[in-house]
Amino acid sequence: MDNVNTTATTNILNFVNTHITLLLIILLAIVAVVIVTTIIIIRVRVRTRAKKKVEEKVQEEVTVEKVRVEKVRVEKEEEKRVVEEIIEEVKVPWSSRLKNGLLRSRGDIWDKIGNVFSRGASDESSFEELEEILYAADLGPKLVEELLDELKKVSTGGTNDKNENENENENENEIEKKFKLFLYDFLYKRMEMYHTTQVTQATQQTEKTNVITNVIMIVGVNGVGKTTTIGKLAMKYSSEGAKVVVGACDTFRAAAVDQLEVWCKRANVQMVRAREGSDPSGVAYEALQSARNSGANYCILDTAGRLHNNANLMEELKKLKRVLSKLDASAPHQILLVLDAITGQNAIKQAQEFHRALNLTGIIFTKCDGSAKAGSAVAIVQELKIPIVFIGVGESVEDLDKFDLKEYLEALLDVH
Numbered sequence: 001m002d003n004v005n006t007t008a009t010t011n012i013l014n015f016v017n018t019h020i021t022l023l024l025i026i027l028l029a030i031v032a033v034v035i036v037t038t039i040i041i042i043r044v045r046v047r048t049r050a051k052k053k054v055e056e057k058v059q060e061e062v063t064v065e066k067v068r069v070e071k072v073r074v075e076k077e078e079e080k081r082v083v084e085e086i087i088e089e090v091k092v093p094w095s096s097r098l099k100n101g102l103l104r105s106r107g108d109i110w111d112k113i114g115n116v117f118s119r120g121a122s123d124e125s126s127f128e129e130l131e132e133i134l135y136a137a138d139l140g141p142k143l144v145e146e147l148l149d150e151l152k153k154v155s156t157g158g159t160n161d162k163n164e165n166e167n168e169n170e171n172e173n174e175i176e177k178k179f180k181l182f183l184y185d186f187l188y189k190r191m192e193m194y195h196t197t198q199v200t201q202a203t204q205q206t207e208k209t210n211v212i213t214n215v216i217m218i219v220g221v222n223g224v225g226k227t228t229t230i231g232k233l234a235m236k237y238s239s240e241g242a243k244v245v246v247g248a249c250d251t252f253r254a255a256a257v258d259q260l261e262v263w264c265k266r267a268n269v270q271m272v273r274a275r276e277g278s279d280p281s282g283v284a285y286e287a288l289q290s291a292r293n294s295g296a297n298y299c300i301l302d303t304a305g306r307l308h309n310n311a312n313l314m315e316e317l318k319k320l321k322r323v324l325s326k327l328d329a330s331a332p333h334q335i336l337l338v339l340d341a342i343t344g345q346n347a348i349k350q351a352q353e354f355h356r357a358l359n360l361t362g363i364i365f366t367k368c369d370g371s372a373k374a375g376s377a378v379a380i381v382q383e384l385k386i387p388i389v390f391i392g393v394g395e396s397v398e399d400l401d402k403f404d405l406k407e408y409l410e411a412l413l414d415v416h
Protein backbone atom coordinates (compact mmCIF):
# COMPACT_ATOMS: atom_id res chain seq x y z
CA MET A 1 0.00 0.00 0.00
CA ASP A 2 2.83 2.26 1.03
CA ASN A 3 4.61 1.44 -2.16
CA VAL A 4 1.57 2.28 -4.23
CA ASN A 5 1.27 5.64 -2.46
CA THR A 6 4.93 6.43 -2.87
CA THR A 7 4.79 5.66 -6.60
CA ALA A 8 1.70 7.80 -7.01
CA THR A 9 3.32 10.66 -5.16
CA THR A 10 6.48 10.30 -7.25
CA ASN A 11 4.41 10.29 -10.44
CA ILE A 12 2.58 13.36 -9.36
CA LEU A 13 5.83 15.09 -8.48
CA ASN A 14 7.38 14.06 -11.78
CA PHE A 15 4.33 15.34 -13.62
CA VAL A 16 4.46 18.66 -11.74
CA ASN A 17 8.24 18.93 -12.24
CA THR A 18 7.96 18.26 -15.94
CA HIS A 19 5.23 20.84 -16.42
CA ILE A 20 6.93 23.48 -14.26
CA THR A 21 10.13 23.03 -16.25
CA LEU A 22 8.09 23.28 -19.45
CA LEU A 23 6.35 26.34 -18.09
CA LEU A 24 9.68 27.92 -17.15
CA ILE A 25 11.11 27.14 -20.57
CA ILE A 26 8.03 28.73 -22.18
CA LEU A 27 8.35 31.75 -19.90
CA LEU A 28 12.06 32.06 -20.64
CA ALA A 29 11.31 31.78 -24.35
CA ILE A 30 8.69 34.53 -24.06
CA VAL A 31 11.11 36.76 -22.10
CA ALA A 32 13.81 36.11 -24.69
CA VAL A 33 11.44 36.96 -27.53
CA VAL A 34 10.37 40.14 -25.71
CA ILE A 35 14.01 41.14 -25.09
CA VAL A 36 15.07 40.42 -28.67
CA THR A 37 12.02 42.27 -30.02
CA THR A 38 12.73 45.23 -27.75
CA ILE A 39 16.38 45.28 -28.84
CA ILE A 40 15.32 45.13 -32.48
CA ILE A 41 12.77 47.93 -31.96
CA ILE A 42 15.33 50.09 -30.12
CA ARG A 43 17.95 49.50 -32.82
CA VAL A 44 15.45 50.31 -35.57
CA ARG A 45 14.42 53.47 -33.74
CA VAL A 46 18.03 54.54 -33.17
CA ARG A 47 18.80 53.91 -36.83
CA THR A 48 15.71 55.76 -37.95
CA ARG A 49 16.61 58.71 -35.73
CA ALA A 50 20.20 58.75 -36.94
CA LYS A 51 19.01 58.54 -40.52
CA LYS A 52 16.58 61.37 -39.91
CA LYS A 53 19.34 63.48 -38.37
CA VAL A 54 21.62 62.83 -41.33
CA GLU A 55 18.78 63.68 -43.70
CA GLU A 56 18.02 66.87 -41.77
CA LYS A 57 21.70 67.87 -41.83
CA VAL A 58 21.93 67.22 -45.56
CA GLN A 59 18.74 69.22 -46.08
CA GLU A 60 20.19 72.04 -43.97
CA GLU A 61 23.41 72.02 -45.98
CA VAL A 62 21.42 71.99 -49.20
CA THR A 63 19.41 75.00 -47.99
CA VAL A 64 22.57 76.88 -46.91
CA GLU A 65 24.15 76.16 -50.30
CA LYS A 66 20.98 77.27 -52.09
CA VAL A 67 20.97 80.54 -50.09
CA ARG A 68 24.68 81.04 -50.85
CA VAL A 69 24.17 80.41 -54.57
CA GLU A 70 21.18 82.80 -54.57
CA LYS A 71 23.24 85.46 -52.74
CA VAL A 72 26.08 85.12 -55.26
CA ARG A 73 23.55 85.37 -58.08
CA VAL A 74 21.96 88.50 -56.58
CA GLU A 75 25.40 90.06 -55.96
CA LYS A 76 26.50 89.31 -59.52
CA GLU A 77 23.28 90.80 -60.88
CA GLU A 78 23.78 93.88 -58.71
CA GLU A 79 27.41 94.19 -59.90
CA LYS A 80 26.23 93.82 -63.49
CA ARG A 81 23.53 96.42 -62.93
CA VAL A 82 26.03 98.90 -61.42
CA VAL A 83 28.49 98.30 -64.28
CA GLU A 84 25.69 98.77 -66.83
CA GLU A 85 24.57 101.89 -64.99
CA ILE A 86 28.11 103.29 -65.01
CA ILE A 87 28.58 102.40 -68.70
CA GLU A 88 25.23 104.05 -69.44
CA GLU A 89 26.27 107.13 -67.49
CA VAL A 90 29.69 107.27 -69.12
CA LYS A 91 28.09 107.18 -72.57
CA VAL A 92 26.97 110.80 -72.21
CA PRO A 93 30.09 112.98 -72.59
CA TRP A 94 30.89 115.58 -69.97
CA SER A 95 30.44 118.48 -72.40
CA SER A 96 26.79 117.43 -72.96
CA ARG A 97 26.21 116.93 -69.24
CA LEU A 98 27.56 120.39 -68.52
CA LYS A 99 25.48 121.96 -71.25
CA ASN A 100 22.33 120.17 -70.09
CA GLY A 101 23.12 121.01 -66.47
CA LEU A 102 23.37 124.70 -67.24
CA LEU A 103 20.17 124.66 -69.28
CA ARG A 104 18.09 126.52 -66.69
CA SER A 105 20.71 129.20 -66.10
CA ARG A 106 21.17 129.59 -69.81
CA GLY A 107 17.45 129.72 -70.58
CA ASP A 108 16.32 131.87 -67.65
CA ILE A 109 19.15 134.37 -67.63
CA TRP A 110 21.70 134.43 -70.41
CA ASP A 111 19.38 133.75 -73.33
CA LYS A 112 17.06 136.48 -72.03
CA ILE A 113 19.96 138.93 -71.99
CA GLY A 114 20.78 137.97 -75.57
CA ASN A 115 17.13 138.46 -76.51
CA VAL A 116 17.04 141.98 -75.10
CA PHE A 117 19.95 142.87 -77.35
CA SER A 118 18.68 141.06 -80.38
CA ARG A 119 15.71 143.44 -80.21
CA GLY A 120 18.28 146.18 -80.74
CA ALA A 121 17.98 147.48 -77.20
CA SER A 122 19.93 150.52 -76.21
CA ASP A 123 17.27 152.58 -74.39
CA GLU A 124 16.84 153.08 -70.66
CA SER A 125 13.96 150.59 -70.29
CA SER A 126 16.01 147.84 -71.93
CA PHE A 127 18.84 148.47 -69.48
CA GLU A 128 16.38 148.33 -66.60
CA GLU A 129 15.14 145.01 -67.90
CA LEU A 130 18.73 143.81 -68.14
CA GLU A 131 19.50 144.93 -64.62
CA GLU A 132 16.57 142.92 -63.33
CA ILE A 133 17.68 139.78 -65.17
CA LEU A 134 21.24 140.13 -63.95
CA TYR A 135 20.17 140.58 -60.33
CA ALA A 136 17.97 137.50 -60.63
CA ALA A 137 21.08 135.61 -61.72
CA ASP A 138 22.73 136.61 -58.44
CA LEU A 139 25.68 138.20 -60.11
CA GLY A 140 25.94 140.65 -57.22
CA PRO A 141 25.64 144.47 -57.32
CA LYS A 142 29.29 145.15 -58.18
CA LEU A 143 29.39 142.87 -61.16
CA VAL A 144 25.95 143.95 -62.41
CA GLU A 145 27.04 147.59 -62.31
CA GLU A 146 30.28 146.85 -64.16
CA LEU A 147 28.50 144.79 -66.77
CA LEU A 148 25.80 147.40 -67.38
CA ASP A 149 28.40 150.13 -67.76
CA GLU A 150 30.31 148.09 -70.32
CA LEU A 151 27.12 147.15 -72.17
CA LYS A 152 26.05 150.77 -72.35
CA LYS A 153 29.43 151.72 -73.79
CA VAL A 154 29.28 148.96 -76.36
CA SER A 155 25.68 149.53 -77.45
CA THR A 156 25.89 153.32 -77.76
CA GLY A 157 29.39 153.27 -79.20
CA GLY A 158 28.46 150.52 -81.59
CA THR A 159 25.33 152.13 -83.01
CA ASN A 160 26.84 155.60 -83.32
CA ASP A 161 29.94 154.50 -85.13
CA LYS A 162 28.39 152.02 -87.45
CA ASN A 163 26.89 152.45 -90.78
CA GLU A 164 23.08 152.33 -90.37
CA ASN A 165 22.61 150.08 -93.37
CA GLU A 166 25.16 147.65 -92.10
CA ASN A 167 23.23 147.40 -88.81
CA GLU A 168 19.93 146.85 -90.54
CA ASN A 169 21.45 143.95 -92.40
CA GLU A 170 22.50 142.27 -89.21
CA ASN A 171 19.81 139.80 -88.27
CA GLU A 172 18.67 139.17 -84.71
CA ASN A 173 20.74 136.01 -84.37
CA GLU A 174 23.92 137.78 -85.34
CA ILE A 175 23.31 140.57 -82.85
CA GLU A 176 22.55 138.06 -80.10
CA LYS A 177 25.70 136.11 -80.90
CA LYS A 178 27.78 139.27 -80.87
CA PHE A 179 26.51 140.23 -77.43
CA LYS A 180 27.02 136.76 -76.11
CA LEU A 181 30.61 136.88 -77.26
CA PHE A 182 30.95 140.22 -75.53
CA LEU A 183 29.55 138.64 -72.32
CA TYR A 184 31.91 135.72 -72.71
CA ASP A 185 34.91 138.04 -72.82
CA PHE A 186 33.60 140.12 -69.93
CA LEU A 187 33.10 137.10 -67.66
CA TYR A 188 36.27 135.33 -68.80
CA LYS A 189 38.42 138.34 -67.93
CA ARG A 190 36.99 138.42 -64.42
CA MET A 191 37.67 134.76 -63.67
CA GLU A 192 40.69 134.06 -65.78
CA MET A 193 43.45 134.99 -63.36
CA TYR A 194 42.12 132.68 -60.62
CA HIS A 195 41.75 129.78 -62.99
CA THR A 196 45.14 129.72 -64.54
CA THR A 197 47.50 129.87 -61.59
CA GLN A 198 45.62 128.80 -58.49
CA VAL A 199 43.61 125.99 -60.03
CA THR A 200 46.78 124.44 -61.31
CA GLN A 201 48.21 124.59 -57.82
CA ALA A 202 45.10 123.25 -56.15
CA THR A 203 44.10 120.41 -58.42
CA GLN A 204 47.33 119.12 -59.77
CA GLN A 205 49.24 118.95 -56.53
CA THR A 206 49.59 115.19 -56.56
CA GLU A 207 50.89 114.99 -60.08
CA LYS A 208 53.32 117.90 -59.82
CA THR A 209 54.82 117.55 -56.37
CA ASN A 210 56.11 114.66 -54.36
CA VAL A 211 53.27 114.73 -51.85
CA ILE A 212 52.65 111.10 -50.90
CA THR A 213 49.03 111.38 -49.88
CA ASN A 214 47.04 114.32 -51.15
CA VAL A 215 44.70 115.27 -48.31
CA ILE A 216 41.43 116.88 -49.38
CA MET A 217 39.16 118.29 -46.71
CA ILE A 218 35.57 118.92 -47.85
CA VAL A 219 33.52 121.50 -45.93
CA GLY A 220 30.27 123.40 -46.32
CA VAL A 221 26.84 124.14 -44.89
CA ASN A 222 24.18 121.43 -44.53
CA GLY A 223 22.94 119.59 -47.56
CA VAL A 224 25.04 121.31 -50.23
CA GLY A 225 26.28 118.00 -51.62
CA LYS A 226 29.53 117.29 -49.72
CA THR A 227 29.06 113.56 -49.28
CA THR A 228 27.74 113.03 -52.82
CA THR A 229 30.68 114.99 -54.22
CA ILE A 230 33.14 112.90 -52.21
CA GLY A 231 31.49 109.76 -53.59
CA LYS A 232 31.85 111.07 -57.14
CA LEU A 233 35.46 112.13 -56.52
CA ALA A 234 36.36 108.76 -55.00
CA MET A 235 34.87 107.03 -58.04
CA LYS A 236 36.72 109.37 -60.38
CA TYR A 237 40.15 108.98 -58.77
CA SER A 238 39.71 105.27 -58.22
CA SER A 239 38.74 104.69 -61.87
CA GLU A 240 41.88 106.59 -62.88
CA GLY A 241 43.89 104.01 -60.95
CA ALA A 242 44.57 106.07 -57.81
CA LYS A 243 44.34 104.60 -54.33
CA VAL A 244 41.82 106.49 -52.22
CA VAL A 245 40.99 106.45 -48.52
CA VAL A 246 37.88 108.27 -47.35
CA GLY A 247 37.48 109.50 -43.77
CA ALA A 248 33.91 109.65 -42.44
CA CYS A 249 34.45 112.65 -40.19
CA ASP A 250 30.73 113.48 -40.09
CA THR A 251 30.25 111.87 -36.69
CA PHE A 252 27.12 113.91 -36.13
CA ARG A 253 24.69 111.59 -37.94
CA ALA A 254 25.01 107.79 -38.22
CA ALA A 255 23.12 107.94 -41.52
CA ALA A 256 25.84 110.16 -42.97
CA VAL A 257 28.39 107.37 -42.50
CA ASP A 258 26.06 104.81 -44.11
CA GLN A 259 25.51 107.14 -47.07
CA LEU A 260 29.26 107.54 -47.51
CA GLU A 261 29.81 103.80 -47.13
CA VAL A 262 27.49 103.08 -50.07
CA TRP A 263 29.57 105.39 -52.26
CA CYS A 264 32.87 103.92 -51.02
CA LYS A 265 31.69 100.37 -51.72
CA ARG A 266 30.63 101.42 -55.17
CA ALA A 267 34.00 103.08 -55.78
CA ASN A 268 35.78 100.14 -54.16
CA VAL A 269 37.76 102.41 -51.84
CA GLN A 270 38.55 102.09 -48.14
CA MET A 271 36.49 104.09 -45.67
CA VAL A 272 37.67 104.91 -42.14
CA ARG A 273 34.80 105.39 -39.73
CA ALA A 274 34.62 106.77 -36.22
CA ARG A 275 35.38 104.67 -33.20
CA GLU A 276 32.74 105.01 -30.55
CA GLY A 277 33.09 108.34 -28.78
CA SER A 278 35.77 109.70 -31.06
CA ASP A 279 35.50 113.21 -32.42
CA PRO A 280 35.83 114.26 -36.08
CA SER A 281 39.52 115.14 -35.63
CA GLY A 282 40.18 111.62 -34.33
CA VAL A 283 38.62 110.08 -37.44
CA ALA A 284 40.57 112.46 -39.67
CA TYR A 285 43.81 111.48 -37.93
CA GLU A 286 43.08 107.75 -38.26
CA ALA A 287 42.04 108.13 -41.90
CA LEU A 288 45.23 109.97 -42.82
CA GLN A 289 47.36 107.51 -40.85
CA SER A 290 45.70 104.62 -42.66
CA ALA A 291 46.05 106.36 -46.04
CA ARG A 292 49.75 107.03 -45.47
CA ASN A 293 50.40 103.49 -44.24
CA SER A 294 48.75 102.00 -47.31
CA GLY A 295 50.46 104.47 -49.67
CA ALA A 296 47.16 105.99 -50.82
CA ASN A 297 47.28 108.82 -53.35
CA TYR A 298 44.26 110.59 -51.87
CA CYS A 299 42.73 110.94 -48.43
CA ILE A 300 39.35 112.64 -48.75
CA LEU A 301 37.63 113.79 -45.58
CA ASP A 302 33.88 114.24 -45.29
CA THR A 303 32.76 116.68 -42.60
CA ALA A 304 29.37 117.41 -41.08
CA GLY A 305 27.39 120.29 -42.56
CA ARG A 306 27.49 123.43 -40.42
CA LEU A 307 26.37 127.00 -40.56
CA HIS A 308 29.17 129.41 -41.35
CA ASN A 309 28.16 131.61 -38.42
CA ASN A 310 28.34 128.85 -35.80
CA ALA A 311 31.62 129.69 -34.06
CA ASN A 312 31.95 126.39 -32.15
CA LEU A 313 31.46 124.27 -35.23
CA MET A 314 33.93 126.39 -37.18
CA GLU A 315 36.44 125.86 -34.35
CA GLU A 316 35.89 122.12 -34.71
CA LEU A 317 37.00 122.38 -38.36
CA LYS A 318 40.06 124.40 -37.41
CA LYS A 319 40.99 121.68 -34.91
CA LEU A 320 40.54 119.00 -37.57
CA LYS A 321 42.90 120.94 -39.84
CA ARG A 322 45.48 121.26 -37.05
CA VAL A 323 45.35 117.57 -36.21
CA LEU A 324 46.08 116.62 -39.82
CA SER A 325 49.20 118.75 -39.84
CA LYS A 326 50.58 116.68 -36.95
CA LEU A 327 50.92 113.74 -39.33
CA ASP A 328 51.96 115.79 -42.35
CA ALA A 329 52.96 119.40 -41.89
CA SER A 330 51.70 120.25 -45.39
CA ALA A 331 48.27 118.65 -44.88
CA PRO A 332 45.49 119.30 -45.72
CA HIS A 333 46.66 120.08 -49.23
CA GLN A 334 43.23 121.17 -50.37
CA ILE A 335 40.37 122.61 -48.35
CA LEU A 336 37.40 122.76 -50.67
CA LEU A 337 34.16 124.52 -49.85
CA VAL A 338 31.05 123.02 -51.43
CA LEU A 339 28.54 125.65 -52.53
CA ASP A 340 25.03 124.94 -53.77
CA ALA A 341 24.32 127.02 -56.91
CA ILE A 342 20.81 127.75 -55.71
CA THR A 343 22.17 129.65 -52.69
CA GLY A 344 22.94 132.71 -54.81
CA GLN A 345 24.23 135.74 -52.91
CA ASN A 346 24.25 133.93 -49.55
CA ALA A 347 26.92 131.67 -51.00
CA ILE A 348 29.31 134.63 -50.89
CA LYS A 349 28.66 135.08 -47.15
CA GLN A 350 29.23 131.37 -46.55
CA ALA A 351 32.40 131.41 -48.59
CA GLN A 352 33.77 134.47 -46.78
CA GLU A 353 33.28 132.89 -43.34
CA PHE A 354 34.70 129.49 -44.28
CA HIS A 355 37.63 131.21 -45.99
CA ARG A 356 38.35 133.31 -42.92
CA ALA A 357 38.37 130.24 -40.68
CA LEU A 358 40.17 127.76 -42.89
CA ASN A 359 41.93 129.58 -45.70
CA LEU A 360 40.18 127.68 -48.48
CA THR A 361 42.06 126.51 -51.54
CA GLY A 362 39.04 126.21 -53.79
CA ILE A 363 35.33 125.86 -54.34
CA ILE A 364 33.18 123.02 -55.56
CA PHE A 365 30.06 124.42 -57.19
CA THR A 366 27.22 121.88 -57.04
CA LYS A 367 23.60 121.55 -58.15
CA CYS A 368 24.14 123.85 -61.14
CA ASP A 369 21.46 121.75 -62.86
CA GLY A 370 18.75 122.61 -60.35
CA SER A 371 19.14 126.36 -60.40
CA ALA A 372 19.11 129.31 -62.73
CA LYS A 373 21.96 130.85 -60.77
CA ALA A 374 24.94 128.92 -62.03
CA GLY A 375 26.26 132.25 -63.28
CA SER A 376 26.77 133.38 -59.68
CA ALA A 377 30.04 131.45 -59.83
CA VAL A 378 31.58 134.54 -61.43
CA ALA A 379 30.65 136.78 -58.51
CA ILE A 380 31.90 134.24 -55.97
CA VAL A 381 35.26 133.86 -57.66
CA GLN A 382 35.68 137.59 -58.03
CA GLU A 383 34.78 138.23 -54.41
CA LEU A 384 36.79 135.41 -52.83
CA LYS A 385 39.67 135.38 -55.30
CA ILE A 386 39.84 131.60 -55.14
CA PRO A 387 39.13 129.23 -57.99
CA ILE A 388 36.26 126.89 -58.63
CA VAL A 389 37.89 123.49 -58.77
CA PHE A 390 34.99 121.15 -59.54
CA ILE A 391 31.49 121.65 -60.85
CA GLY A 392 28.49 119.37 -60.22
CA VAL A 393 25.55 119.24 -62.59
CA GLY A 394 23.49 116.32 -61.33
CA GLU A 395 23.17 113.42 -58.93
CA SER A 396 24.77 110.73 -61.04
CA VAL A 397 28.39 109.72 -60.56
CA GLU A 398 29.51 111.20 -63.87
CA ASP A 399 27.91 114.55 -63.15
CA LEU A 400 31.03 116.07 -61.62
CA ASP A 401 34.23 117.16 -63.28
CA LYS A 402 37.09 119.59 -63.02
CA PHE A 403 35.98 123.16 -63.61
CA ASP A 404 37.24 124.44 -66.93
CA LEU A 405 36.54 128.15 -67.31
CA LYS A 406 36.35 128.14 -71.09
CA GLU A 407 34.10 125.08 -71.17
CA TYR A 408 31.85 126.51 -68.43
CA LEU A 409 31.34 129.88 -70.12
CA GLU A 410 30.76 128.29 -73.51
CA ALA A 411 28.09 126.04 -72.00
CA LEU A 412 26.55 128.86 -69.95
CA LEU A 413 26.29 131.27 -72.87
CA ASP A 414 25.97 128.71 -75.65
CA VAL A 415 28.73 130.25 -77.72
CA HIS A 416 31.53 128.83 -79.96
Ligand SMILES: Nc1nc2c(ncn2[C@@H]2O[C@H](COP(=O)(O)OP(=O)(O)OP(=O)(O)O)[C@@H](O)[C@H]2O)c(=O)[nH]1
Binds near residue numbers: 225226304370393
Ligand atom coordinates in the same frame (compact mmCIF):
# COMPACT_ATOMS: atom_id res chain seq x y z
N1 LIG B 1 20.56 117.94 -58.71
C1 LIG B 1 21.70 117.77 -58.02
N2 LIG B 1 21.63 117.22 -56.80
C2 LIG B 1 22.78 117.05 -56.11
C3 LIG B 1 24.05 117.44 -56.64
N3 LIG B 1 24.99 117.15 -55.69
C4 LIG B 1 24.33 116.61 -54.65
N4 LIG B 1 23.00 116.54 -54.88
C5 LIG B 1 21.94 116.05 -53.99
O1 LIG B 1 21.87 116.87 -52.84
C6 LIG B 1 21.40 116.12 -51.73
C7 LIG B 1 22.29 116.36 -50.52
O2 LIG B 1 23.55 115.84 -50.81
P1 LIG B 1 24.58 115.35 -49.69
O3 LIG B 1 25.78 114.88 -50.41
O4 LIG B 1 23.97 114.45 -48.70
O5 LIG B 1 24.88 116.74 -48.98
P2 LIG B 1 25.82 117.01 -47.71
O6 LIG B 1 26.43 118.34 -47.93
O7 LIG B 1 26.74 115.87 -47.51
O8 LIG B 1 24.74 117.08 -46.56
P3 LIG B 1 25.03 117.09 -44.97
O9 LIG B 1 26.05 116.05 -44.71
O10 LIG B 1 23.71 116.79 -44.37
O11 LIG B 1 25.50 118.45 -44.62
C8 LIG B 1 21.37 114.67 -52.19
O12 LIG B 1 20.05 114.32 -52.49
C9 LIG B 1 22.22 114.67 -53.44
O13 LIG B 1 21.85 113.66 -54.35
C10 LIG B 1 24.07 118.05 -57.95
O14 LIG B 1 25.12 118.44 -58.50
N5 LIG B 1 22.87 118.17 -58.59
Ligand SMILES: [Mg+2]
Binds near residue numbers: 226227250256305
Ligand atom coordinates in the same frame (compact mmCIF):
# COMPACT_ATOMS: atom_id res chain seq x y z
MG1 LIG C 1 27.10 114.70 -45.84
